[in-house]
Amino acid sequence: MTRVQNETIQGIGTGFDSTSTCIPPLGERRAYAAPYESLTFTMVTRARRDLNVTLAAQPVFDLARSMPVSRRIRRRVRHQGDESVLGLGRRTLDAVDLKRIDLQTLSHGLDLLRLGSHDSGVLPAFWRTVASNGGRFALLCADSQRETAPGNLLVEVIGGLEQAPPEAVAEALSHFEAKALGLILHIAPDVGAARRLAGVPAQCLAMDFAGVEHEGPRHWQAAAALIGTARMACSQVMLLNLRPDRGLAAQAAGATHAVFADMETVTV
Secondary structure, eight states: OOOEEEEEEEEOOOOSOTTOTTOOOGGGTTOOOEEEEEEEEEEEOTTOOEEEEEEEEEEEEETTTTEEEEEEEEEEEEETTTEESSSTTSOOOOHHHHHHHHHHHHHHHHHHHOOOTTOEEEEEEEHHHHHSSTTHHHHHHHHHHHHHOOSEEEEEEESSTTTSOHHHHHHHHHHHHHTTOEEEEEEOSOHHHHHHTTTSOOSEEEEEGGGSOOSSHHHHHHHHHHHHHHHHHOSOEEEEEEOGGGHHHHHHHTOOEEEEOOSSOOOO
16 A cells, blocks of 8 residues: 655746746746645565655746746655665666556656646656556556646656667657657766767756756856757756756756756755
């Protein structure tokens, strides 16, 4: 049985639809931190390990207009006891466990997003789930969206894209396009990773800047080059955990959207 706990916490927002209901009044559009909802559900893996999976709805900012236009579900998977499951030096979960997490994320994430007919939202899914189902996960996303969320849904594919052949990524993308769903490719913040997928017509490339030094002018030069390379590979680039004071510089470098860091200590 899955146990779900709802919470209200402080964070930031996401979006690609300018008519989204999360757009604040004109005088507040420069604010980057806003309350957002989260929930935690539990599950038991095939290896009989207890997991806590926390989902949080964040606003995504359009950098050109400096305003939130969508909402993104951030996901954290941890063993009970607060040990991170997914990370460097740790064993990955079984493919069946990853799929179960994605299915629960789809159900609970759509409830958190609460998309209206003119809204857009972003849900995460593991590459192994997207790649191993012959389009069935895309069909499930489309069916769930029609039933509970009439707005535009984008799926952010995470984990494993660095090893995936570009033609396999393009094939997975075609299944989502056939169901009128957008696909965001979450890649490592690396120039080579962006160049590898230059021929794949994804809706957006997402990069996590939590581990990218971008505080001062010296660090920013390399960060801006990375953003520029990603923009050459894709028409939209979304930066996650971007420092709020780097929003305008990121937009000038080629980024189109951002989920800003809350300026607390970020652990990778």
